[in-house]
Amino acid sequence: MAKEVTGYLKLQVKGGQANPSPPIGPALGSKGLNIMDFCKQFNARTQDKQGQVLPVLITIYNDKSFDFVIKTPPAAVLILDAAKKQKGSSEPNRNKVGSITWDQVKTIAETKMPDLNAFKVESAMKMVAGTARSMGITVTGTPPWEK
Amino acid sequence: MFHTRITVKCPAELSDMLVAELADAGFDAFIEIPDGFEGYADGEQYDAKAVEDIRHRYQSLTQDLTFNFDKVEKTNWNAVWESSYEPVVIDDTCLIRAAFHKPERNFPYEIIITPKMSFGTGHHPTTRLMIRAQLGVDHHGKRVLDAGCGTAILSVMASKLGASEIHAVDPDEWSVINGGENARLNDCGNISLYKGTTRGQQFAEPFDIILANINKNVLLDDMDWYAGHLRTGGSLLLSGFYDSDVPDILAQSARYNLVFLHRFEEDSWASLVLQK
Numbered sequence: 001m002a003k004e005v006t007g008y009l010k011l012q013v014k015g016g017q018a019n020p021s022p023p024i025g026p027a028l029g030s031k032g033l034n035i036m037d038f039c040k041q042f043n044a045r046t047q048d049k050q051g052q053v054l055p056v057l058i059t060i061y062n063d064k065s066f067d068f069v070i071k072t073p074p075a076a077v078l079i080l081d082a083a084k085k086q087k088g089s090s091e092p093n094r095n096k097v098g099s100i101t102w103d104q105v106k107t108i109a110e111t112k113m114p115d116l117n118a119f120k121v122e123s124a125m126k127m128v129a130g131t132a133r134s135m136g137i138t139v140t141g142t143p144p145w146e147k
Numbered sequence: 148m149f150h151t152r153i154t155v156k157c158p159a160e161l162s163d164m165l166v167a168e169l170a171d172a173g174f175d176a177f178i179e180i181p182d183g184f185e186g187y188a189d190g191e192q193y194d195a196k197a198v199e200d201i202r203h204r205y206q207s208l209t210q211d212l213t214f215n216f217d218k219v220e221k222t223n224w225n226a227v228w229e230s231s232y233e234p235v236v237i238d239d240t241c242l243i244r245a246a247f248h249k250p251e252r253n254f255p256y257e258i259i260i261t262p263k264m265s266f267g268t269g270h271h272p273t274t275r276l277m278i279r280a281q282l283g284v285d286h287h288g289k290r291v292l293d294a295g296c297g298t299a300i301l302s303v304m305a306s307k308l309g310a311s312e313i314h315a316v317d318p319d320e321w322s323v324i325n326g327g328e329n330a331r332l333n334d335c336g337n338i339s340l341y342k343g344t345t346r347g348q349q350f351a352e353p354f355d356i357i358l359a360n361i362n363k364n365v366l367l368d369d370m371d372w373y374a375g376h377l378r379t380g381g382s383l384l385l386s387g388f389y390d391s392d393v394p395d396i397l398a399q400s401a402r403y404n405l406v407f408l409h410r411f412e413e414d415s416w417a418s419l420v421l422q423k
Contacts, residue, residue: 010179012166016364019319020264022150022187022219023178029224034232036225036266036297040273044389044416047363053170053177064228076167135164136204 003061007031011056012074015049018042032064045070053077072115078108079132099138105129106144148221148320151191153198156183156213161205172197187219221321225264235269237278243269243300246332256307258300259332265322266297267360273386276411276418277360278304280384283409284420286310289355292376294345294369295387299326299338301358306335310356313338316345346372353378360418363388367399374403377423382408386418393417 009027018024018039028035038058046054055071083098102125109116109124118124122145129139153174155165162184166177173193174186198214206212223229234244241256250257262268269275281301286308293302296315299322305313315326315338323342330338341348345359346369357373359366366385373383383405388396390412397407400421409420 012170012177012184014170014175016362017175020224021176021189021221022152022224023176023185025224025264026219027178029227032227032231034225034228034268034270035264036262036268037271040266040271040387043362044387044392047392050364053167074163074167076164077170080167080171131164134161134208135168 003063003065005059006062007060009058009060011058012053013042013056015046015052015054016043017051018046028058028066031060033060033066034064038066038068042068042070049073052081072112075108075112075116075128075131076135078111079128079135079137082108083132083137099140100132102139102141102143105132105139149190150219150221151188151193152217152219153186153188154180154183154213154215154217155186156211157205158209158211161209161212165201165205168201169193169198172201223264225262229262229264232268232270235275237269237275238282240282241278241304256304258303258307260298260300260303260329261325261332262298263321263325263328265317265319265325267300268298269300272413272416273360273418274300276413276416277301277358277384277386279411280386280409280418280420281305281308281358284308284356284382284384286356290314290352291356291358292316292345292350292354294357294359294373295361295365296326296340297322297360299329299340301360302326302338303329303333303335305356305358306330306333306337311337314341314348314350314354315339316341316343316348318342318344345369350376353381355381356384357381358384360386363392363395366396370399370403370405374400374405374423379423381423383421383423384418385421386416388417390415390417393419 020035058068060066082100082104105125105128109128116124169186174188177184177186234248242254243258288311291305291310291313293315296317299315302313302315323340326340405421411418
């Protein structure tokens with residue numbers, strides 16, 4: 001008999017840092033899944049994205065087994081990382097508000113393309129720039145399509 | 148031991164941004180709930196001032212934003228699985244079972260584990276790969292280190308294989324307590340447990356065998372320490388990584404003059420036996 005899907009869980013966990021603490025522990029444990037098994041697998045698969053927040057979608061089956069898919073980091077996470085690089089260490093602990101360049105926007109847009117509802121890099125870039133502005137982060141310079 | 152939970156109710160389009168900003172302020176992991184998400188931080192290890200600043204900035208974008216805080220006590224969330232787990236047999240040689248299982252027959256080696264949310268029950272391929280590797284290494288009268296011991300299952304196996312003394316280290320306090328419980332459950336009086344990182348320990352004498360089932364990054368970082376704390380001719384047994392990571396591990400071990408002896412594989416995971 002084919003196993004049936006009994007539920008989904010949507011988590012965001014830092015790469016390489018899954019542990020049985022909440023939310024992972026209670027969310028998986030209450031469904032009778034082996035938490036430690038999930039943590040070992042997640043950490044091994046995200047070694048190269050250590051510390052970066054990654055969305056993970058877990059599918060739970062009726063035999064208490066599970067599968068999971070790791071998505072690209074949310075655009076907002078990539079924007080914050082980029083803004084920190086841009087700011088450097090000259091202004092530590094000032095408000096998070098900062099700036100990123102159009103080159104950085106392009107890199108983020110390309111990273112996010114597999115998960116975004118956009119066919120062209122240009123439209124993905126506009127979405128990323130919009131997210132950045134909502135976060136209080138300005139995009140400096142001229143967009144490539146206006147050059 | 149507790150965690151701080153922040154419950155955020157917000158419009159869906161702000162969810163990812165708030166997760167990103169709160170992760171930056173010290174919250175480690177998040178779960179989606181109706182109309183928002185929950186985030187968790189270890190103890191009170193988050194930047195309260197930064198969180199307040201985030202609340203201010205986003206409340207200027209929407210009125211539908213609330214932050215609520217409470218504490219969640221740490222408990223054994225793995226209890227449901229642990230109360231009904233199946234025993235594991237490795238190569239018809241080693242049985243790993245819970246205290247509530249009645250063994251059907253005798254095996255050369257039998258290990259009883261009550262995991263209490265620590266890693267190492269034989270259900271994950273890496274534990275089986277480590278035990279398989281251990282079965283091929285002479286443990287008689289040997290001084291052994293178990294780096295990142297979890298339930299201390301590998302220490303118990305080392306003891307059963309005849310090791311004279313075993314030192315088990317784990318940064319997680321729960322694992323140190325649980326490792327001690329499992330050592331007693333298996334009548335292994337020669338296992339000593341230490342809380343902390345492997346690198347943070349002071350050992351006067353080198354080891355004959357070092358066991359480390361951790362992950363690729365930690366193994367790469369600690370390879371120099373392992374090599375430096377092994378006796379010449381001693382064995383290093385590693386796992387916690389995929390087949391595809393083996394070239395990186397071997398390249399790093401070669402830098403410290405560790406010689407490759409054996410490789411075991413199961414379900415795309417691998418273990419290695421190296422010699423100094």
